[in-house]
Amino acid sequence: MIKLYHCMSARSFRPLWMLEELGVPYELVMLPFPPRVLQRAYLDVNPLGTIPLLINGQTRMTESAAICQYLCAVHAPTPLQVEPHDHEFGAYLNYLHFGEATLTFPQTLVLRYSRFEPEHRRQPSVAEDYAKWFLARLRSLEPLLTKRAFLCADRFTAADVSVGYALMLAQHLGLSAQFTPAVTAYWERLQERNAYMRALQAQEAAALAQGVSTVPAPDTR
Numbered sequence: 144m145i146k147l148y149h150c151m152s153a154r155s156f157r158p159l160w161m162l163e164e165l166g167v168p169y170e171l172v173m174l175p176f177p178p179r180v181l182q183r184a185y186l187d188v189n190p191l192g193t194i195p196l197l198i199n200g201q202t203r204m205t206e207s208a209a210i211c212q213y214l215c216a217v218h219a220p221t222p223l224q225v226e227p228h229d230h231e232f233g234a235y236l237n238y239l240h241f242g243e244a245t246l247t248f249p250q251t252l253v254l255r256y257s258r259f260e261p262e263h264r265r266q267p268s269v270a271e272d273y274a275k276w277f278l279a280r281l282r283s284l285e286p287l288l289t290k291r292a293f294l295c296a297d298r299f300t301a302a303d304v305s306v307g308y309a310l311m312l313a314q315h316l317g318l319s320a321q322f323t324p325a326v327t328a329y330w331e332r333l334q335e336r337n338a339y340m341r342a343l344q345a346q347e348a349a350a351l352a353q354g355v356s357t358v359p360a361p362d363t364r
């Protein structure tokens with residue numbers, strides 16, 4: 144069975160949401176955040192110390208967007224992926240990676256310099272600049288989402304899971320009030336999905352069962 148190492152509402156939420164969308168059985172291992180500090184034994188399983196870590200037989204993966212792509216491929220056919228012969232295949236892959244590389248990266252700097260660093264090392268101006276940078280990048284989706292319910296192929300796909308997680312993180316960071324109107328409506332649409340709600344419930348239940356705090360850590364909030 145697929146094993147997913149996860150921290151509350153961290154990037155590993157992407158594969159968790161995907162597993163719920165696909166209806167695939169999985170084992171969810173909850174870790175305190177950051178595991179590299181609070182659960183040193185995790186470094187034996189994943190020397191990087193980051194989550195997600197997905198293990199499926201001989202396969203071990205640590206990149207959330209790549210795991211979404213992998214889960215679609217091994218559970219194909221699924222409407223969650225766009226096939227190479229589809230004219231939107233390139234757009235699909237682009238948004239799948241845009242969610243992590245373009246939208247999540249600036250937010251990690253906001254987290255770090257507004258919440259995670261000790262008080263004396265915090266840099267409000269850096270946090271503010273990267274919040275603005277994130278919101279400017281996000282605004283690029285507004286014209287598309289004014290015309291379309293989802294990012295590509297006229298349906299919900301793994302690309303929406305990837306970008307959706309970036310919006311979830313932005314909400315935790317208090318940035319969602321600054322989303323543009325079509326992005327706000329899109330984010331509301333994503334949160335109404337049963338699989339999204341099941342993923343939220345699954346992490347809560349697993350954290351309670353495994354004695355891990357259900358409160359997201361300072362740098363994943």
Ligand SMILES: N[C@@H](CCC(=O)N[C@@H](CS)C(=O)NCC(=O)O)C(=O)O
Nearest residue numbers: 153154177179193194195205206207
């Ligand atoms: N690009 C990777 C980033 C993985 C990552 O940095 N995860 C963060 C949590 S959201 C983490 O584990 N941080 C803890 C650390 O760096 O020790 C992905 O998309 O999965």
